[in-house]
Amino acid sequence: MCGIFFSLGxxxxxxxxxxxxxxxxxxxxxHIGLLRRVIVGAASRRVEDIAHPSKYLTFISAVLCLRGSAxxxxxxxxxxxxxxxxxxxxAWRVDDKSVHxxxxxxxxxxxxxxxxxxxxxxQPANAEEINSVCGVIGSLSxxxxxxxxxxxxxxxxxxxxxxxxxxxxxxKGSDGTLIISSVCDDSIHEDWREVxxxxxxxxxxRNDINITKVIxxxxxxxxxxxxxxxxxxWSTRNLSAKMPCVLVSLP
Amino acid sequence: xxxxxxxTTSILFSxxxxxxxxxxxxxxxxxxxxxxxxxxxxxxxxxxVAAAASISKSSxxxxxxxxxxxxxxxxxxxxxxxxxxxCRVCPGRIWRFVCIDIPYTETLxxxxxxxxxxSPHNTEMDISIAYALYFAARGSGTVCDQATGEVAPYxxxxxxxxxxxxxxxxxxxxxxxxxxxxxKGHPGLLDELELDFYRLGKRNLGxxxxxxxxxxxxxxxxxxxxxxxSWALTRPVWEKCGFEDFTGSVEACSGSGxxxxxxxxxxxxxxxxxxxxxxxxxxxxxxxxxxARTAKMEGGKTKGTALID
Numbered sequence: 001m002c003g004i005f006f007s008l009g010x011x012x013x014x015x016x017x018x019x020x021x022x023x024x025x026x027x028x029x030x031h032i033g034l035l036r037r038v039i040v041g042a043a044s045r046r047v048e049d050i051a052h053p054s055k056y057l058t059f060i061s062a063v064l065c066l067r068g069s070a071x072x073x074x075x076x077x078x079x080x081x082x083x084x085x086x087x088x089x090x091a092w093r094v095d096d097k098s099v100h101x102x103x104x105x106x107x108x109x110x111x112x113x114x115x116x117x118x119x120x121x122x123q124p125a126n127a128e129e130i131n132s133v134c135g136v137i138g139s140l141s142x143x144x145x146x147x148x149x150x151x152x153x154x155x156x157x158x159x160x161x162x163x164x165x166x167x168x169x170x171x172k173g174s175d176g177t178l179i180i181s182s183v184c185d186d187s188i189h190e191d192w193r194e195v196x197x198x199x200x201x202x203x204x205x206r207n208d209i210n211i212t213k214v215i216x217x218x219x220x221x222x223x224x225x226x227x228x229x230x231x232x233x234w235s236t237r238n239l240s241a242k243m244p245c246v247l248v249s250l251p
Numbered sequence: 252x253x254x255x256x257x258x259t260t261s262i263l264f265s266x267x268x269x270x271x272x273x274x275x276x277x278x279x280x281x282x283x284x285x286x287x288x289x290x291x292x293x294x295x296x297x298x299x300v301a302a303a304a305s306i307s308k309s310s311x312x313x314x315x316x317x318x319x320x321x322x323x324x325x326x327x328x329x330x331x332x333x334x335x336x337x338c339r340v341c342p343g344r345i346w347r348f349v350c351i352d353i354p355y356t357e358t359l360x361x362x363x364x365x366x367x368x369x370s371p372h373n374t375e376m377d378i379s380i381a382y383a384l385y386f387a388a389r390g391s392g393t394v395c396d397q398a399t400g401e402v403a404p405y406x407x408x409x410x411x412x413x414x415x416x417x418x419x420x421x422x423x424x425x426x427x428x429x430x431x432x433x434x435k436g437h438p439g440l441l442d443e444l445e446l447d448f449y450r451l452g453k454r455n456l457g458x459x460x461x462x463x464x465x466x467x468x469x470x471x472x473x474x475x476x477x478x479x480x481s482w483a484l485t486r487p488v489w490e491k492c493g494f495e496d497f498t499g500s501v502e503a504c505s506g507s508g509x510x511x512x513x514x515x516x517x518x519x520x521x522x523x524x525x526x527x528x529x530x531x532x533x534x535x536x537x538x539x540x541x542x543a544r545t546a547k548m549e550g551g552k553t554k555g556t557a558l559i560d
Contacts, residue, residue, distance in 0.1 A: 027467065142477075197456075
């Protein structure tokens, strides 16, 4: 059992409270790691904006090691792309083949493969790339909750297995903050809800592209604080004896 | 004979059909030298204790004859019974029955923590189920040495906790499944099963994960293995549940050497029978918050859907 945590801050890093850190460490007593990232708005190339990142990301993973001979530290990071993976789960089988060795490392490699940089620079992920990620997640058997940050396309993927065996809760703050975590933070009372165990969620961090809106001859920039993620539902009604994996459908 | 190897596997063990089948199957899979911890949790429920005390008063028993509050928990009794059957049918392995007894004051001491963990869930039913899982996952209780009768404190070192959750949803183990069948036949039963199954993740498992993982344990649900689930979902409902078999054919069954079994989860009962666990094959279903007596500790009038204050 592991503990995972992600936060998005608009004006600075949004740290996990001590209570949450304590809970995460109890879930994963073998190792805990923290990672920070900033995103600078791609639409803006002005020098002064580089000094003012538009988004602050924090990733925390606390690991309970039950398989394999060594504790693999998390969050997993790819130096080349900058992508990050927080995995709380057991991938017993991928594509109906048993997994040997560390499942988090295997899955991370597959996700990096699915999201590797294409020849189109600075473009958002297309349907094919999202489909690839769905394909990786959809091929798993086992319980999980995960957070995967695709740094190439600046997209955040997260979700739980279709049977909802691992916890994942979320909170959107009115100040544009977002938390996705294994446990709630008690010091913030309102607006927590469970991430539905009904598919894959995708949050586009690049939403400051094309936000210029023309109103009566004036140009104004609108900051998107709604953070409504895209959602790709699991299709569990197609389970059959030959296909033990949960099928994923793209709308 | 003592086994120095640390215990790796524990089972959330009410002694009911689902978890006892798991124990029986574990026996076929784990090397013989490995012992298995059976975690049986019972709560001191003041309301139940008071009710029992007033009964014993009215029958003029002395105070010293008052039963231990933990023996008033049905799961403790079914736990003992299934443990005995397991030891008989699966000899050559240490099946360590851990009595996890929780006094009412202990429950109160942990109330704030449990309430925090189950959040955003917040009903009385949520917390009463959570208490049972929380203390079971903590895994601290007592063990009775079968040779000497000596009782000693014990905490399980197993990080893996097997749970029989999912069996009722797949094979029709709840009373409401029987009710749905009696009112609306197979279509009614199918609707009820589908509703329960797809609700599992939303209703139960996130909450359960938060409570169990707090102790650095990992719950595993064999009945929720994807292959088993996809197989079970394709089975005709009359093969799985067996509500229709029960009506009227008891005499016919008892003469032919076939087991007379409780309705519901027919497939699992027959499996238990086949594996030699004939007593537990006939066990009645009881939900964890009633079997462990965590429900309605403060007052009998509180509804499960009430919010925790």
